[in-house]
Amino acid sequence: MSRKLLLANDHVEGIRRLDVYRKHGGYNALEKALKTMTPEQIVEEVKASGLRGRGGAGFPTGMKWSFLAKPEGVARYLVCNADESEPGTFKDRYLMERIPHALIEGMIASSFALGARTSYIYIRGEYFYVANILEEAIAEAYEAGLLGKNILNSGFDHDCYVQVGAGAYICGEETALLESLEGKRGNPRIKPPFPAIAGLYGCPTVVNNVETIAAVVPIIQMTGAEYAKIGVGKSTGTKLISASGHINKPGVYEIELGVPVEEFIYSDAYCGGIRNGKQLKAVVAGGSSVPILPAHLILKTASGEPRLMTYESLSDGGFATGTMLGSGGFIVMDEDTSIVKNLWNFSRFYHHESCGQCSPCREGTGWMEKILHNIVEGHGTPEDVELLWDIQGKIEGKTICPLGDAAAWPVASAIRHFKDEFMQYVTRPQSIKDVKHYYRVHQLAEA
């Protein structure tokens, strides 16, 4: 069983409340930080921990923090990305609704490290009830002198606000998030400048995922060096995985990075194996954007090594035979799953969520979706499959933000690894009915 740093107390009765949270060691890390550490020391601990961004890209958090510009007399901001809209990802929600103070404590400690007087939690609109939970937690923290002026008599002042989004996936992209937070249309900005130089209201800003910020608490508590001992290589610490699909035990699991994928899928400590005794067909390991892998490649790398739940191992083999850890949205598909239909579903999502700023994504996502719809409906041709391949290649790498890539990769990987299935769809459409539906795609499309 893995060590738990974030969810150790997730089943404690009343842990949502400040008094219970404190009884279980809550806010000790903040006290330690404010009373015994300098901001620079905290940044050093985070660097030493090897913590990498949990929002998808896996960028080293300590390095990101040290890039933050610190011009005299200019405000700095910490912004928490709680937009969590990647299909298959629901770990941030679980953490926030169970233990909201874990995030609040992380926000205050991280803000102290960064010298941010104000921080924001930008949460997706569909999580309004979670926003309420956070608001209550923040009110409790103010009441207890953990937020506001002169926190714990340290002389550090900090205010933390929750801002609810209006339901756009693109507002999870950090610069679109900042635009939206400023009250503008949520379009990604053209970089540079990066947020570390000019972010919210043009001021230096750090944007981090919920889980990243929450992980700062145990890092302060146990020291960066101790944190770095957990995991394998450059994948240190623990990671929340949102496990969904055809498994016996879907849910959020905190794992030590380095657990073998096979163990994660089949062990009773985690997913508990494939539902109804079926065979594993494919896995989307890191949220809908990352390449899908067939069973043999997700369990073992192309060179036959067991695949581990780490950034490096999952991307071993590049996109030809590998994938990415991404946000940790682990979607498992059994033998009855139609890869083509699932892909159509993903494509519908990216088409719907494109902000429309740049031409390849605005036009290409809709085109791919329409072709896939034709194929799913039995009207596709072998040329359509070639065309899809060509279109995804013309989107990838040519857009302003990575949403274009996120729309292209699932298409590329599905064709790469499941070409036979596409060919079955376009040459023997009558056989399509034999494939059981994973999603009730037709009903969804009509709704």
Next chain:
Amino acid sequence: MAKVTIDGITIDVPDGTTILNAARMIGGEIVPPAMCYYSKLKTSGGYCRTCIVKVTKGSEKDPRPMPKPVASCRTTVMDGMEVQNITSPDLLEARAGVVEFLLLNHPLDCPVCDQAGECHLQDLAYNNGKAETRYAFPRREFERRDIGNNVQLHMNRCILCYRCVKVADQLTDGRVHGVINRGEVAEISTYIDNVIENEMSGNVIDVCPVGALTDKTFRFKSRVWYTKPVDAHRDCDKCCGKVRLWYKGEEVLRVTARKDQYGEVEDWICNTCRFDKKETSQWTIEGPSKISRDSVISANHYESLQSLRKATKEQLANALPHGEKVQAGQGALNPNNQKQ
């Protein structure tokens, strides 16, 4: 100063210059096409992706190539940078892809579009695109919107370059013009149907690269190639007063700003000059305008452009040794310079 090499031609440019502007300083065929960048509008560019180039060497200090094509209009040069545009077949293929995306939902109603003949999308498609479409679905259509007496909005033709949005933002006082909705159905709107009443609002017509914003007072009056451009000026207390009059016979059919070889206005003009001064007597005539760039107003222009392009490519491949210097502004390879 930074030294940058584009398609084998080296030039020294001031720090902070974008790759696109460095290419424009060299001039000619190596200049990437730009559909959304507009040098007179702050924060323009980055959207359409037609200006993408391949950076094969990042800089002297960090020679690694950039992993993806970059938008040349928003990427600044680094000292020692090497860039490929028309010398990279992959890049040209990628650009053809961008052109295909831009045309995907475009109605191709050129026969009834006032912009035909001076449309940058036509030029772009002709120069960089493919002859046929692979799109087998109905093209998207928007509901018609009336945005006032002067400007005609045809959303179906729009490529979302955001130039008009920047004009509304930067030239007029109250911003009444923006983008609503998301993705494929995003559209230009004078937010909740406010008509554009500001004196400078007519400039949205000039910055629009396609026929999405056209002059209502010129609507269906003539194909542009039957009209003759003449430069003229008047004393105007609202703008520079330097315009281009478009004549058919003795009649002024339309007034626009003067545009440079990249289709950008030299100076903004006000709505009074544009819409209300259509008598020759109201203007001091300077003489016939020099029409440059890709303009079908000059006869057989595509043919001459094609042969010139072929010649230029051969010239680039054979004649110019790697790293040869061309001075800024010389524009030795500029087809327009050669034509004149």
